[in-house]
Amino acid sequence: MTLAIMGAMSEEIAPILERVGEYKTTAYAGNTYYEASYKGINLVIAYSKIGKVFSTLTATTMCEHFGAQKLLFSGVAGAISPKLKVGDLIVATKLAQHDLDITAFGHPFGYVPEGSVYVEADKELIALSKEVAVEMGKSVQEGIIATGDQFVADEKRKNWIGETFKADALEMEGASVAVVCDALDVPFFILRAISDAADMDASFSFDEFLETSAVESAEFVMKMVDKL
Numbered sequence: 001m002t003l004a005i006m007g008a009m010s011e012e013i014a015p016i017l018e019r020v021g022e023y024k025t026t027a028y029a030g031n032t033y034y035e036a037s038y039k040g041i042n043l044v045i046a047y048s049k050i051g052k053v054f055s056t057l058t059a060t061t062m063c064e065h066f067g068a069q070k071l072l073f074s075g076v077a078g079a080i081s082p083k084l085k086v087g088d089l090i091v092a093t094k095l096a097q098h099d100l101d102i103t104a105f106g107h108p109f110g111y112v113p114e115g116s117v118y119v120e121a122d123k124e125l126i127a128l129s130k131e132v133a134v135e136m137g138k139s140v141q142e143g144i145i146a147t148g149d150q151f152v153a154d155e156k157r158k159n160w161i162g163e164t165f166k167a168d169a170l171e172m173e174g175a176s177v178a179v180v181c182d183a184l185d186v187p188f189f190i191l192r193a194i195s196d197a198a199d200m201d202a203s204f205s206f207d208e209f210l211e212t213s214a215v216e217s218a219e220f221v222m223k224m225v226d227k228l
């Protein structure tokens, strides 16, 4: 089985590469892909670069060019739910694009014809994450994640996203990865560790907690890989 492990930033996959140790590096379509054999599983690892377009390209490449049959995303996110604090983990049950807007034609935010507002993550992988959470003694929240091409550092925007999509966290890549995997029929799982509260202090909090939160998410994802 070939398993994709994806992040958006180098800091989000660095802990994964460290864990697998040896890997083959391939430059392809403006990105770098790392292939490793890990406990009998062929891994393809990459960070996409920031945003929905780059993450779409990388998720598609991992599935179509490297033959990934499942995709796990590990990274950080901004919290919307007040229950989510820095370092907490959230598993996406479904994802939406908060900056997709053709409401001028009467459609709901996040919707375009022949699309859907939400894309649901793979239930088996979510169930596996629940097992890992118990084994690790970690409380992992499940919720809706909203994705958009903006770093949100504004209480008003954050609250609008929360109310409009009933979202618990926000980031910049998950929903595009979801659309790709759903279209290609590749089971996917999006895990994020909170780095900030998407408010006026977000960039400072992000800078301070990116690394530790990225490790939190990566360690959890690798525990899931160990059980696949």
Ligand SMILES: Nc1ncnc2c(CN3C[C@H](CSc4cnccn4)[C@@H](O)C3)c[nH]c12
Pocket: 008, 009, 049, 050, 051, 076, 077, 078, 150, 151, 152, 153, 170, 171, 172, 173, 195, 196, 197, 198, 199, 202, 206
């Ligand atoms: N508040 C927030 N809003 C939107 N997204 C996020 C995230 C998740 N990632 C981190 C990174 C921020 S942009 C970036 C640009 N330059 C340096 C670092 N990050 C982008 O890949 C999305 C964490 N907090 C978020």
